[in-house]
Amino acid sequence: MKKVLHYRRTFSIFASQFGICMKSASLLFFVFCVLPAFSQDNAGTSDQTLIQTIIVLAILLLAVFAYESHRYFRKKRPGGFTSFFSKVQIEVELEKDRPLRPQVLTMTIRNTGKREADIDAPVLEFRKIWSKRKFKLKGVSSQQIYPMFLDPGKLHRLKIETSTFHQYDKSIKSYYWARIFVSDVDGRKWKSNKVKLRKSLFT
DSSP states (O other), rough: OHHHHHHEEEEEEEEHHHHHHHHHHHHHHIIIIIIHHHHTTTTTTOOHHHHHHHHHHHHHHHHHHHHHHHHHHTTTOOGGGGGGGOOOOEEEEEESSSSSSEEEEEEOOOOOOOOEEEEEOOEEEEEOSOOEEEEOOOETTTTTTOOOEEEOOOOOEEEEEEEEHHHGGGGGGGOOOOEEEEBBTTTOEEOOOEEEOOOOOOO
């Protein structure tokens, strides 16, 4: 089962990168071939000019492919104009079971985009005014469920008991806010709303 998920994840990432490069190639072709052809129609475009344009297009396409491949292997977020074509859209929401000193926090991740999302382990952040504590959420009942795939239109919900973290560090009981951070395998990042855990001098 793990091998199947691994192959599925690898294919999904490859398809994503290939799709980005194809869209980038289409944009470059339009900018460097179609527009010059319209602008030089009256003057007449020589074969040499057309060949030079194609060479420039090929170099730029190879540069885009190399850049995206480099960022993929370095686990970084896609950059440059190619990030414009990214369709992965995630919404992250954090709820609590009572107004103050909640015992259970509920994390909801929704895939609102048109592409499958490959989600890494979410990070729960407890925050005071000057202090932060972060915990990586691995799963449920000691069973690791991340990374995980989330299909378009689907949601994933996880209930988080705050007492679990109080056992690791009792000072967390004095923290004022909590928030969830989510990232995918391509390095895109999202964050949830901030929920109040207890009253502070400022709120």
